[in-house]
Amino acid sequence: MRLLPAFTVRGWGLLSGGGALIVSGLVIGERDLVGFGVLVFALPLLTSLTLWGAPGRVVHSRALQPARTPAGADARVLVRVANASTALPVGGLLVHDDLPFQLGQAPRFNIGFLGPRAVRDVTYRVRPEIRGSYPVGPLALSFTDPLNCLRRRRSVGGPMTLLVTPPVVALPHVPVPGGTAEDGDSAARSLAGGTDNDPVPRGYRHGDDMRRVHWRSTARHGELMVRREEHRLSDRSAVLTDLRAAAHAGAGPDSSQEAVVSAAASAALHLLGRGHEMRLHTDSGEVAAATGADVLDALAVAPPSSATGLAGAAEAIAGSHVSGQGLLVAVLGALSADDIDALSRLPGGRGRHTCVALLCTRAAWSDPDSARRSADALREAGWLAAEIGSVEDLPQAWGSAVPGRAGAVGR
Numbered sequence: 475m476r477l478l479p480a481f482t483v484r485g486w487g488l489l490s491g492g493g494a495l496i497v498s499g500l501v502i503g504e505r506d507l508v509g510f511g512v513l514v515f516a517l518p519l520l521t522s523l524t525l526w527g528a529p530g531r532v533v534h535s536r537a538l539q540p541a542r543t544p545a546g547a548d549a550r551v552l553v554r555v556a557n558a559s560t561a562l563p564v565g566g567l568l569v570h571d572d573l574p575f576q577l578g579q580a581p582r583f584n585i586g587f588l589g590p591r592a593v594r595d596v597t598y599r600v601r602p603e604i605r606g607s608y609p610v611g612p613l614a615l616s617f618t619d620p621l622n623c624l625r626r627r628r629s630v631g632g633p634m635t636l637l638v639t640p641p642v643v644a645l646p647h648v649p650v651p652g653g654t655a656e657d658g659d660s661a662a663r664s665l666a667g668g669t670d671n672d673p674v675p676r677g678y679r680h681g682d683d684m685r686r687v688h689w690r691s692t693a694r695h696g697e698l699m700v701r702r703e704e705h706r707l708s709d710r711s712a713v714l715t716d717l718r719a720a721a722h723a724g725a726g727p728d729s730s731q732e733a734v735v736s737a738a739a740s741a742a743l744h745l746l747g748r749g750h751e752m753r754l755h756t757d758s759g760e761v762a763a764a765t766g767a768d769v770l771d772a773l774a775v776a777p778p779s780s781a782t783g784l785a786g787a788a789e790a791i792a793g794s795h796v797s798g799q800g801l802l803v804a805v806l807g808a809l810s811a812d813d814i815d816a817l818s819r820l821p822g823g824r825g826r827h828t829c830v831a832l833l834c835t836r837a838a839w840s841d842p843d844s845a846r847r848s849a850d851a852l853r854e855a856g857w858l859a860a861e862i863g864s865v866e867d868l869p870q871a872w873g874s875a876v877p878g879r880a881g882a883v884g885r
Contacts, residue, residue, distance in 0.1 A: 485518040485623035518623035528617050529628040531559040542637040548599050556593040564588040566618035602638040603727045605774045609633035639770040640736040645744040646873045675699035709750045709798035713742045714791050717756050719778040721807030723838040730836035736865035738805040742769045753794045757787040788816040802829045807837035809848045818855035831859040
């Protein structure tokens, strides 16, 4: 236990004052002055004994409510501090959590005196403004003796992780044009491809609708035969999130990259909510995201990439099988001519399935009209395109772009 570096200004003052009194008393031969100096010098040393073992007697627990929260929303941190000793108290206790600057400055709580087996609960709020994974803790403890001559500091426990997900908005339900009928993957298809002229019937089962009885097969087989049920193929969609650092502008929650991430998360959750199987891509590759929680967790920690073009991402997402009423949604930053060319070569640009491009107007475009020209170029390649300034513009842009009403774009 290193005492000297932990003395406060008062402690050092008493030590130096006591030492001076002892020396003066010895010089002038005053034994009373020497005794008083010894008392003053010993006082901070004696009070330091009250802190002996105090850090080891303090235990704590921490809880986050909730442990994952959208950016811009509050989260509560609950800390419980207790004295594990059954006989010895702890005094002069001050606690606070270590926090990254994105979560603000954690408040300090003066617990003060903590008796044997005593428990004290404290709570505070944080409001992260930008997505990410943030450590909360460890807990910093500060102990002082009754005379405030000595201060001991110690960190206990480990940090908990607060996951801050991108904010999302609800999108309107709009009809999806097209499909993949050219590939034989229409949204609804008979199990064996049969029609009235070429059915693949099965025997009648109790409860079958009589309107599905196929009378020609019934006459041929001598028993009731019904048409097989039509089975709807899975709607498979894919979402591409443009995280290229060079394609975005701004910093913090108002940056174009954060707008793109939030828009991509909103589109992905919307498609999952409609029962689509969904594959999530960034310009760095595919991200495992089978559920809505997976999407939010993956995009919460997705870092900016150093890629300069979208050719690799376009090639990767071309391998994502989009079928039924699925969409290929690309949420994009600033595009170059090569990027537009790479996106135009995707199968959706040739009518095989529906491609939707959402271009962020806050991105690092070369001039104010570049976003509009890029959207027009993608429309000529068969895409449905709209421009958004922030995630709040997305519902209007989605309702305009997906049905393909030209000229109606959200700004």
